[in-house]
Amino acid sequence: MGALSGKVAVVTGGGSGIGLATAARLADTGASVAVVDLDGVAAERVADEFGGLAVQADVGRSDAWPGIIEAVTSRFGGIDFAHLNAGVMTGEADITKLDDDTYRRAVGVNVDGVVFGVRALVPALTARGGGAIVATASLAGLIGFSPDPIYCLTKHAVVGLVRSLVPQLGEHRITINAVCPSIVDTPMIAEQRGLLEQSGFPLIDVSAVAEAVIDRLSGEESGQAMVIQAGRQALAFRFGRPPGPRAGGTVGQLPPTEFAAHDQG
Numbered sequence: 609m610g611a612l613s614g615k616v617a618v619v620t621g622g623g624s625g626i627g628l629a630t631a632a633r634l635a636d637t638g639a640s641v642a643v644v645d646l647d648g649v650a651a652e653r654v655a656d657e658f659g660g661l662a663v664q665a666d667v668g669r670s671d672a673w674p675g676i677i678e679a680v681t682s683r684f685g686g687i688d689f690a691h692l693n694a695g696v697m698t699g700e701a702d703i704t705k706l707d708d709d710t711y712r713r714a715v716g717v718n719v720d721g722v723v724f725g726v727r728a729l730v731p732a733l734t735a736r737g738g739g740a741i742v743a744t745a746s747l748a749g750l751i752g753f754s755p756d757p758i759y760c761l762t763k764h765a766v767v768g769l770v771r772s773l774v775p776q777l778g779e780h781r782i783t784i785n786a787v788c789p790s791i792v793d794t795p796m797i798a799e800q801r802g803l804l805e806q807s808g809f810p811l812i813d814v815s816a817v818a819e820a821v822i823d824r825l826s827g828e829e830s831g832q833a834m835v836i837q838a839g840r841q842a843l844a845f846r847f848g849r850p851p852g853p854r855a856g857g858t859v860g861q862l863p864p865t866e867f868a869a870h871d872q873g
């Protein structure tokens with residue numbers, strides 16, 4: 609049995625791609641896994657493979673989360689780990705053509721799904737004496753990404769949220785990290801796959817992302833944004849420090865600690 613044996617994990621977007629790979633890896637290591645997905649059939653199919661629990665839900669709806677937590681805790685007795693991974697692209701590069709529904713959907717799944725997820729999970733993880741959360745951001749959460757600016761916005765939001773929650777969640781012995789993969793070979797990029805292959809761009813296998821997620825879930829570090837590139841070990845991104853104030857006598861001064869309780873640099 610593996611290190612996560614006897615633990616309970618929730619994976620959102622677990623019906624496909626990266627989430628499916630993480631769910632399978634977690635089950636392999638001996639964890640009990642709840643597969644949460646908007647696509648209930650896909651969730652069932654994945655959960656059935658390892659005796660997990662399938663939960664059909666839209667993670668972007670705040671009213672879905674009490675039901676998710678209740679379903680998992682009543683089946684497995686609690687929750688220790690979560691991979692908040694469900695996400696969508698907009699498919700729209702041109703902001704003048706962006707329609708409201710596409711925008712709201714991307715923000716709903718990619719941002720609200722993580723915010724509502726963390727909010728609902730913290731009490732459940734705290735009740736077990738702590739735990740770990742990993743959110744799937746993207747390399748587009750660390751760089752500008754012109755092919756999909758709204759997707760890029762949502763993934764930056766995830767990275768900022770993760771870094772900001774470190775001290776608060778740390779008080780409950782909960783770690784929180786983000787994984788930031790470049791392009792991963794999943795159904796999400798199916799339409800662009802041919803183009804990417806033609807150009808020789810190296811796609812990342814889902815197993816590499818799943819490995820990085822498991823690593824963060826079982827480690828002590830918190831607040832990291834793990835860059836995942838084809839053929840490289842996952843690497844914690846090193847954020848630069850923005851310049852401080854230069855007004856007379858305040859050079860380099862930080863805000864009072866009550867205002868900025870934690871500086872991630």
Ligand SMILES: NC(=O)c1ccc[n+]([C@@H]2O[C@H](COP(=O)([O-])OP(=O)(O)OC[C@H]3O[C@@H](n4cnc5c(N)ncnc54)[C@H](O)[C@@H]3O)[C@@H](O)[C@H]2O)c1
Pocket residue numbers: 620621622623624625626627644645646647650665666667668693694695696697717744745746747788789790791792793794795796797
């Ligand atoms: N594939 C890539 O190149 C790539 C790169 C970086 C980051 N990511 C991120 O990885 C995550 C997983 O993407 P993937 O490539 O595995 O995609 P995927 O399309 O294979 O899987 C996404 C899953 O999320 C589910 N989902 C969508 N909306 C949902 C909702 N509202 N509630 C619950 N489930 C929902 C889908 O049904 C699907 O099963 C996403 O957050 C994505 O942004 C992907």
